[in-house]
Amino acid sequence: MQQLTLNIVDENGVWERIEGDFTSRLPLRNLIWKGGLTQSARFIEQLDVKVTVGESDSVSSYDTLALASEQTGSGRLLNMYLLESDSEADTYKAVIKPRVKAWVGRVSQRKGEEWMIVYVASPEEIQRMSNSKFLSMRTSVFDKLKSDFQGKKDAGEHVVQLQMGSVESWNSLFLAMRERVVLALEERVSQLADEMRRMDANRMLPGWNYCKFFVLKEGVVRLYRLMGLLDEALAQYDELEAVFFQLLGAQRLSWFSTFGGLAEGDDYSDVLDTGKRAYGRQLVETTISLFDFRMYLFGRQAQLLVALGHYGELADRAQRFIATFGRSMREPGTGLSPAFVAAWTYSSCMNIAEILEGAPASGGGSVRADGGTAMRALAAAKAGFLAGARQQLDELGALWQRLPGGGDADGLPAVANPVLAAVLATDERFDQIYVRTCEQAAQYYVESGRRRFARAMHGDVARLLASRRQWAGAARLLRTLVPGKGEPLSSLDAAALERLAECERQLGNARDSLECVVRLIAQAGSDNDGAYATMLSALCGVLWSEQGGKRQRMAGDLFSVLGAKAVARSDTLCVEILLSSRVAADVRVDRVAAVLSCGSGHRLEVEFVARDVTLTSGEATVMLTADAVSCAGRFSLAAVSVAIGGAEFVAATKALFSVDLAEHPANPTVRLLPALVADIGSPVLRVAVSTQATSVAAGMAIRLFDAGSGAPLKVTRCDHAGFLVSDGVIVTTDAMDSGHSSEADVEFGTDSLAPPPKAVTVCVLHKTAAGEQRVFVGTTGLDMMPALNISAHAVALGDNRVAVILRARCTAANALRLESLLASVPDTEWALEAEGAVMRHGDVVSAVREITGDALELRLAGEARFSSLAEDANGSRLMRFSVPCSPAGQAVAVHMTAGSGFCRVLEPTPLSVRIRIVGPATAARVRVTVTERDGPAQWLIAGAVDCEADVGSSEVLLEYSLVALGPGFLRLPEVVCCEGGLPLQTLVDADFPTICAVPNHGAMAVYSVPVVVRN
Known part of the structure; x- marks a missing residue:
């Protein structure tokens, strides 16, 4: 861009003396701009001007369009004629005045330029001028100049005196210069504004040309830029852009010769380099292409945004420009190949990212500094442009792979960018640039706080490594990207997990690959569930082969239990399980197993199995059977597992399901009954065996346990010839056909039964005639002690x-x-x-x-x-x-037979005790009393407590009443018989205390007490 100039005409050698002081006061400062297209006053802090010495008439034919052209227009604003003092008045009249008059006549005709005459006074003249008497007698040269060339109606000073040693005089000179410069600028803008209004009014008429309108308006832009009013200049370019898009919608683009983009270097131009081609001349001559125009207009806007320090706005505008212009280049009829558009987009994104990298910290550009929203936004913008460049590398790589012969970068049409040409030459170079671009984008995303986008960039690197079959490197990177188990998966996470599954499969890590697939299937709403089901079956098969037919427990919520119930069948135990499968396709399952448990502590578990089952997506009912176990009772569903190949999956159970199992309808049973023959004090049971519909081979083992504690009960004797007792276990000695029944009483050691169990569990192990192992378990509540x-x-x-x-x-x-x-x-x-x-x-x-x-x-x-x-x-x-x-010895045996019933009310209950005298009567009378027993009282005695009877009497009746202190059984009071006033020894059996049940009615309870008296 040309610079505004100040032209000096010096015919007397004055400039040499004042040049130093003059240039030291440049640039012009503190100008007040009073006009412009917006008609608002603006303050111009400084205005750079270039000083030229010597007159030139090369622009005498100056017009507005030439004024607006950067290449042909002049930037001259002010013409200055320098004079010095001359003591001879005739010299002024004869020489100076004609010269100055001729000069003023020439420069005053130039549009958009102002002029000034600067009279430099010598020290002697200044001294004379200070003498008021002398001045009144003689007119100075300066006064004559003002009289001849300073019109009374002129705005500002055209003639100015300069006293070189006076600061005030220099200030006055530059004040006058500023006024002249502002007037020149206002005149230029006014001329251009009038012309623009005229052209804008004729926009709809035939022959109107947008390019000439652009050149004219850009003249104003250029003046604004020279004045430092960059925001005003940017506003003018924005208006030009708005007009362009209005015309673009009306399909009035005949002012552009071609779409363009076919010249060398068009796919990697620097946005800020708007001077590499004669864009201005092409606009004036209406020979510019649409491609060059769009690049030129955006480049001018970018230059102003950089100069203003508006890097955030530049990023936003660049993003829109690259997107919209890229779509325009892809439209039919442009003549541009997809490779060219991709190369242009890549270069533009990288170019903008490089420009943003140069942003100062104060402008929000230092992404490596910790701080503010503007810096994070700028980091995000740079990351976005780098991500856009990475997308173009994807497209270029895909185009390169589709070329005939493959891998020949020279075959790519219209890709002249030397960087891209080198990138596409070899896989190694392509990978290097691709990875570096992704890593830079990821770094900026992290600095902007957008870690999800950073992970996406790392995922693209992993995708590239996987496409190059670098499975180990891709897997290492993907493992860092996939969220931990139990965390939800986004669509980005699911894509990374799918690639990781393939990498693990290629590396031979079938289990790790399977875990990835399981998580993908468990992810709701996946579009590839059908493919995942195929991968699931294949990996489970590989795992089966690798482990030699063994299965590994796999985590994963693929299956869940919705219900369970027992199903009655005549040949086996059967349980129906309702399963829900999250796999989108049918899955062939090798085995479904359900474990039912009963009890706590020593739990009893029964396994039901179904084999070769096809589970459909959604809900499916599976019938499971158990022939190996026979056990009746209420069981809870403890676990359900689904085995596919070498993997076993646990089905989630979200509720407690109870199942009432009956005994196996065909397997043998063993019943526990009271013994038919027993010896007092020996704990015994009767064991009854029935084979039902199953033949039993030799080797049935019957074990008995305390149902409460689970402790084994040791059998010491068995009275049946077909049974043996070995180490406390009952063992059969012969085979038994189906329908066979046998019973045997068994005796236990008393040392293992303290106290005797309230219920006994029997566990029977046996083999069928076919050699299958079977188990019977049953619990019976009975008293092992004699009745x-x-x-x-x-x-x-x-x-x-x-x-x-x-x-x-x-x-x-x-x-x-x-x-x-x-x-x-x-x-x-x-x-x-x-x-x-x-x-x-x-x-x-x-x-x-x-x-x-x-x-x-x-x-x-x-x-x-x-x-x-x-x-x-x-x-x-x-x-x-x-x-x-x-x-x-001498004793009285007392025994009472308790009646039935329980005390339900706390009320006095009369009791009647009859005493029979047995044996010879040596005493004349017998006296009977009642005393309390030791221990806490359970009753209160009321009524008579003693009596006497003749020895010859067959019975002595003693009546008394008891008041129950609590419901239930009571100990009767101790009855003592006395003879001759001396008590006899009372025999009381400690094992059988005298206990009675207080009746719940008012009837008399009679107890018979045999008494033997010995003298």
């Missing part, structure tokens, strides 16, 4: 006679019928008169028998036969007993 407790006591009566007291107490939870009770001592046997009696828990029957014999060592032996009244009674049972009954 009756037999005890005996003896009292020495003297004369080799002994009173034997036998009593039987019901210990069974359920009622039983006592069929017979036989007892014997040596040479004596008798039966208890209780046949057919129904006994409930706690009921006691007793009998007294006097025998003859040695009372020192007695043992009472016998057997009791009874049957259960429960619904599951299995016939009559026999209990054998042998209990010692050594005679005691």
Whole structure:
């Protein structure tokens, strides 16, 4: 661009003396611009001008269009004629005035230029001028100049005196110069504005030319730029651009010769370099192409934005320009190839990114500094341009691969950019530029806080490495990009994960690749679910081969359980599972397994299996069977797994599903029943085996456990020939056909049953005739101890006679019928008169028998036969007993038979106790009292507490009442018989305390108490 000039005409050698002081005061400062197209006053801080010496008449034919042209227009604003003092007045009139007059006549005719006459006074003249008397007598040369050339109506000073030693005089000179320069500029702008208004008014007339309108308006732009009013200049270019797009929409582009873009170097022009071609002359001559015009207009705007420091706005405008002009170049009829457009776009993006890199920190350009929104925005803009350049590399690479012969960069049409030519020459060079561009873009994205876009750039690098089959490098990079397990996946993450799956597969990492595919399938809304299903099956097959037929547990929410229930079948146990599959296609599954568990602590688990199942996408019902186990009860669904090839997937269970299982309809069963024959004090059970519809080979093992603690119960004896006891386990010795049944009573060691279990679990292991392993598990609640407790006591009566007291107490939870009770001592046997009696828990029957014999060592032996009244009674049972009954000393044996019922109200309950006297009557009377037992009181005695009776009486009636302090069973008070005022020893059985149930009604409860008195 030409510079505004100040032309000096010096015919007397004055310039040499003032040049130093004059140029030191340049540029012109503090100008007030009063006009312009906006008609608003503006302050111009400084105006650069160039000083030329010597007159030139080369622009005498100056017009507005020439004024607007950068190449032909002049930048001269002010013409100055220098004079010095001359003591001879005749010299002024004869020489100076004609010369000055001729000069003023020439320069005043020039449009857009101003003139000034500067009279430089000598020191002597200045001294004379200071003498007021002398001045009144003589007129100076300066006064004559002002009189001759300073018109009264002229704005500003045309004639100025300069006193070289006076600062005030220099200031006055430059003030006058500023006024003349502003007038010149205003005149130029006014001329151009008038011409633009005329042309704009004729826009719709034939022959109107946009290029000439552009040149004219650019003249104003150039003046604004020379004045430093860059924002005003930019506004003019924006108006030109708006007019262009209006005309573009009206299809009035006949002012451009061609679309252009075919000249060498068009695909890699520097945006800021608008002077490499004669754009101005081409605009004046209307020979410019549309491509060159668009590049020129945007380049001018970019120059102003850089000069203003508006780098953010430059980035926004450049982004729009590259996008819109790139689309225009791709339209039919432009004659430009896709390769050229891609090369131009790449070069433009890189060019803008380079310009933005030079932005100062104050303008928001230092992306390596930590701070402000403007810097982050500028970093994001640079990253965006680099990303755009990377996209063009993708397109150019694709075009290059499609060329005939492949890999011949010389075959790419219209790509003259030497950098791109080198990039496309070899894969190595292409990869180097591609990776560097992506890494730079990623760095700027990180600095702008857009880490997601940075990951996208790294993903593009990984994609390139994968396309070059550099699987290891691509996998390393992709592993850093994929979010951790359990984190949601975006579409960008899913693309990276898909590439990672392929890389891992190519590297032979089938498991890692499978994990990627599983995460992709679990990602909702994927468009490639069908392809993922194929990859899933293939990788599971590879994993099966690599692991030699073994399976690995895989994480991944591919399948979920929606429901479970038992299904009745006549041949096997069956469970129906409702599964939901997230795989979009049908999947062939090798095995579906469901584990059902029961109990806590020592849990019982049953596995149901289905093989060779096809799971459809969405919901599918699977039938699973279990022949190896027979176990009845309520089970909860613990786990469901789906096996495909070498991978096993756990199905998610979002709710607790309960399943009621029955025993296996065909497998053998083992029942636990009360023993038919038992010895008193020995814990026994009856084991009943039924093979049902299954043949059992030798080797059935029956183990018994405490159902509560899970502790094993050790069997010590079994009375069946087909069973053996080995280390506490019952083992069968023979094979059993289907339909076979057998029973055996088993006895346990008492040391392992303290206290006896309330329920017993039986676990049976056996093999079928086909060699298949089977298990039966069942739990039965029953009492392992005998149903009756037999005890005996003896009292020495003297004369080799002994009173034997036998009593039987019901210990069974359920009622039983006592069929017979036989007892014997040596040479004596008798039966208890209780046949057919129904006994409930706690009921006691007793009998007294006097025998003859040695009372020192007695043992009472016998057997009791009874049957259960429960619904599951299995016939009559026999209990054998042998209990010692050594005679005691002088004693009274007290025993009470408790009645039935429970105390439900706290009220006094009368009790009646009848005492029978047995034996010889040596005492005249017997006195009976009631005393409290030791321990916390459970009752309160009311009424009579003692009585007396004659010895000859058969019964002594003692009546008293009890007030229950709490509901339930109560201990009866201790009854003591006394003779002659002295108490006798009372015999109380600690194992069978005297307990009664307080009835819940007001009826009299009668208890029979046998008493033996010995003197």
